[in-house]
Amino acid sequence: MQAAAQATLDFLKLYWAPLLCGVVIVAVLPLIVGYIVLVERKLMADMQARLGPMRVGPHGLLQPIADAVKLLIKEDIIPDDADKLVFWLAPVFSVGAALLAIAGLAFGPAFQIAQDLNIGLLFVVGISALGIFGIVLGGWASNSHYSLMGALRSSAQLVSYETAAGMALVCGLLFAGTLNIKSIVAAQVTQGVWFGFLAPVAFFTYLVASIAETNRAPFDLPEAESELVAGYMTEFSGFRWSLYFLAEYVNMIVVASVATTLFLGGWLRPFANVRWLNFLDLLPPLLMIGVAGYCVLRMPKQPTRVQQMFMLAVAGLCLVVALVLAAPVLLPFVKPSLKEAVAPFYAGIHGGFWFIFKVSAYIYFFMWLRFTIPRYRFDQLMRLGWHFLIPLSIINVLVVGVALIVGSYFNLQGWALLLATTPAAIVALVAALVILSLDQKNQAQQESARATDFYAG
Amino acid sequence: MLDKVIFYFFAEIAVGSAALMVTRRNAVHSAIFLIATLLATAGIFLQLRAEFLFIVQIILYVGGIMVLFIFVIMLVNLDVALHQIKFARQKWVALIVTLALTAQIGLLFWTTGKMPGQGFPILTAAPVDRLPPNAEAVAKSLFSSYLLPFEIASVLLLVAMIGAVVMAKKKT
Numbered sequence: 001m002q003a004a005a006q007a008t009l010d011f012l013k014l015y016w017a018p019l020l021c022g023v024v025i026v027a028v029l030p031l032i033v034g035y036i037v038l039v040e041r042k043l044m045a046d047m048q049a050r051l052g053p054m055r056v057g058p059h060g061l062l063q064p065i066a067d068a069v070k071l072l073i074k075e076d077i078i079p080d081d082a083d084k085l086v087f088w089l090a091p092v093f094s095v096g097a098a099l100l101a102i103a104g105l106a107f108g109p110a111f112q113i114a115q116d117l118n119i120g121l122l123f124v125v126g127i128s129a130l131g132i133f134g135i136v137l138g139g140w141a142s143n144s145h146y147s148l149m150g151a152l153r154s155s156a157q158l159v160s161y162e163t164a165a166g167m168a169l170v171c172g173l174l175f176a177g178t179l180n181i182k183s184i185v186a187a188q189v190t191q192g193v194w195f196g197f198l199a200p201v202a203f204f205t206y207l208v209a210s211i212a213e214t215n216r217a218p219f220d221l222p223e224a225e226s227e228l229v230a231g232y233m234t235e236f237s238g239f240r241w242s243l244y245f246l247a248e249y250v251n252m253i254v255v256a257s258v259a260t261t262l263f264l265g266g267w268l269r270p271f272a273n274v275r276w277l278n279f280l281d282l283l284p285p286l287l288m289i290g291v292a293g294y295c296v297l298r299m300p301k302q303p304t305r306v307q308q309m310f311m312l313a314v315a316g317l318c319l320v321v322a323l324v325l326a327a328p329v330l331l332p333f334v335k336p337s338l339k340e341a342v343a344p345f346y347a348g349i350h351g352g353f354w355f356i357f358k359v360s361a362y363i364y365f366f367m368w369l370r371f372t373i374p375r376y377r378f379d380q381l382m383r384l385g386w387h388f389l390i391p392l393s394i395i396n397v398l399v400v401g402v403a404l405i406v407g408s409y410f411n412l413q414g415w416a417l418l419l420a421t422t423p424a425a426i427v428a429l430v431a432a433l434v435i436l437s438l439d440q441k442n443q444a445q446q447e448s449a450r451a452t453d454f455y456a457g
Numbered sequence: 458m459l460d461k462v463i464f465y466f467f468a469e470i471a472v473g474s475a476a477l478m479v480t481r482r483n484a485v486h487s488a489i490f491l492i493a494t495l496l497a498t499a500g501i502f503l504q505l506r507a508e509f510l511f512i513v514q515i516i517l518y519v520g521g522i523m524v525l526f527i528f529v530i531m532l533v534n535l536d537v538a539l540h541q542i543k544f545a546r547q548k549w550v551a552l553i554v555t556l557a558l559t560a561q562i563g564l565l566f567w568t569t570g571k572m573p574g575q576g577f578p579i580l581t582a583a584p585v586d587r588l589p590p591n592a593e594a595v596a597k598s599l600f601s602s603y604l605l606p607f608e609i610a611s612v613l614l615l616v617a618m619i620g621a622v623v624m625a626k627k628k629t
Binding site: 003004006007010011014083085086089117118119122123125126127129130132133136137140148151152155159179 | 458459462483485486489492508509511512515516519520523524527528531532590591592
């Protein structure tokens with residue numbers, strides 16, 4: 001007993017900081033996900049010339065909390081024929097994998113739960129891939145045809161697009177030369193250019209594959225409501241359903257963070273080591289002040305007193321954030337001796353800002369796609385994956401490797417490396433397009449020969 | 458102390474769910490317990506500070522092979538499999554093989570302390586505070602000292618892959 005208590009104490013002494021971070025992330029992420037959903041609904045409403053949620057709170061700002069309460073107190077239904085244990089386990093598996101993957105990510109130089117992980121990126125990708133079990137087992141345990149079809153489609157889709165995503169990541173890692181997330185960002189500092197510019201084809205491949213991996217439209221076939229009700233989630237209701245929902249959105253955050261870290265420079269500001277562009281550091285506080293000003297300007301247009309107060313409160317919050325962002329930049333000007341003391345705060349606060357900014361932009365792009373592109377048919381999805389993306393990503397890895405050798409032969413660094421990588425990207429694209437056109441010719445011949453089976457996986 | 462607690466935690470999960478995996482009647486339940494076993498083994502790798510092995514175990518076995526297993530199990534008609542007798546005429550063979558294996562492992566344990574150079578090699582533990590750069594070490598040994606076996610293995614995998622594609626093509 002005493003030994004066990006001693007062991008617990010040792011454990012807490014060593015790992016209190018990551019534990020605390022983990023608890024905070026698990027507690028806060030559902031709230032963040034709720035607000036991502038609100039942004040998505042507002043954006044969808046805007047694109048469809050509606051208002052979106054407006055009832056709960058000013059401009060529907062409290063809607064996520066109302067939704068969460070509704071989901072929590074809903075009746076929990078388990079079908080009679082369901083496999084109870086697996087039905088219970090499946091959503092937990094999904095959420096667990098998604099949340100665990102967050103542990104490997106670094107949201108800025110200061111915030112990382114699993115500090116200095118040597119296998120960094122591999123950990124994030126490998127663990128988040130486990131979420132597929134939640135989908136497959138949930139679909140099987142429901143004992144319903146729609147669920148099983150959804151689960152089968154989903155696993156086929158995930159397995160095929162994971163290859164393309166993995167190859168795209170390999171391509172980015174060729175430039176970084178390490179799996180450690182902090183070192184990847186450090187490599188982008190020394191290169192002076194984000195890897196997204198050096199490997200545009202890999203970035204594009206990862207973008208498409210990551211949409212498919214998170215089951216988002218236009219690739220949301222596992223839950224195509226016009227054919228499969230709700231796919232693997234059909235039999236799930238209330239809190240279990242919301243766990244799946246949470247997992248899906250956390251996966252979006254994970255995928256966006258991986259892309260940001262590897263291709264968009266992580267927590268670096270644009271042109272991080274160009275000295276004369278240092279005034280860009282003033283951009284984040286100015287942005288916040290701009291948002292606050294907009295809120296104050298819109299205040300008189302609000303219909304009720306409560307909503308006016310709310311707008312002012314939002315403006316005040318933005319001003320506080322602006323002050324926090326501006327302090328580490330402006331203090332050294334006021335008192336040059338403070339420069340050393342302020343540096344870690346500058347790195348932490350501004351790094352966090354830029355990282356969250358880039359991740360939000362990536363997720364915003366996902367939402368755009370969802371409301372602009374219609375859903376693919378399943379055989380089209382599979383053809384796109386196997387006949388275009390996978391050949392493209394494999395060719396790209398080869399060609400980028402050659403470009404890197406050429407670059408090191410001519411001693412190209414930073415932006416000059418573009419001289420070698422841009423032709424490589426063009427070569428990869430042309431090769432993939434040739435493959436695609438050959439394949440289409442082949443396909444046309446086959447289709448005229450016999451009727452195709454639309455749902456064949 | 459902490460290491461021991463973590464090791465026994467994962468070891469118990471691994472052994473317990475391995476036993477459950479064999480005894481469950483439902484094939485999907487067996488697969489879930491196999492996943493638990495593999496994850497617990499990965500945990501032991503992590504406790505040994507072999508983080509690269511940990512993640513490779515998870516990506517390959519849990520994320521790759523087990524997904525295919527479950528895929529196949531879900532498509533097979535389970536009711537037929539349930540009615541078949543499970544351990545048909547394997548009892549005595551299994552017993553003999555198990556006894557032989559136990560004797561071998563017991564011999565290993567027995568000789569480890571007694572004779573130098575025999576039994577399990579006793580290795581020095583990795584430092585607790587700093588993990589060795591696993592991925593780099595594995596890559597270096599794979600691509601320098603073990604390049605030929607690595608290439609042979611990859612050719613073998615390529616042949617298997619092409620074979621699978623050819624066999625799948627024939628049917629349609």
